[in-house]
Amino acid sequence: MVDSPAISEPIASLSINEFCERYGFARSHYYVLRARGEGPAEVVVGTRKVRITLVAVDEWEKSHTRTRTSAPPAAEQPVAQQRPEPVKAAARTKKKPVK
Template sequence: MHIADPGAAPGRKAFSVDQFCSDHGISRATFYNLRQRGKGPTEMKVGTRTLISVEAAAEWRRRMETETSAA
């Protein structure tokens, strides 16, 4: 599955975990499973919130595509 650019929403600089999951078509359980295995996107903490920058989301998609094509 190829996602064109979910980070293209006007003015969006970062995703919450819920936004990231929704925009990338994965469940929260899958997100946390990927994170536990070291395969999740790079995260940042802002106060108590966990956010994923648009750039980190794009880099994660590239990594996932590379891993998929190498398999």
């Protein structure tokens, strides 16, 4: 028989509030990240309690860390660099003089 780890040992984790406090952003921003699929992996305990394991925090942090010299991902490029092609002006028509 295989020994299973003791259930009484708690897994190191953070609440959403603790995670937000650790990284210095509002809880509402956390939910924006979650909606975009850019938040850390969550563990749902019961029907309402959400925990974020420290392993998930480390993975999230690594995926969101870049050096000062590296370019941001394409989705984060400034708007000026994502300009669409200019639209050509329509041919102008002469107006008839009003008498």
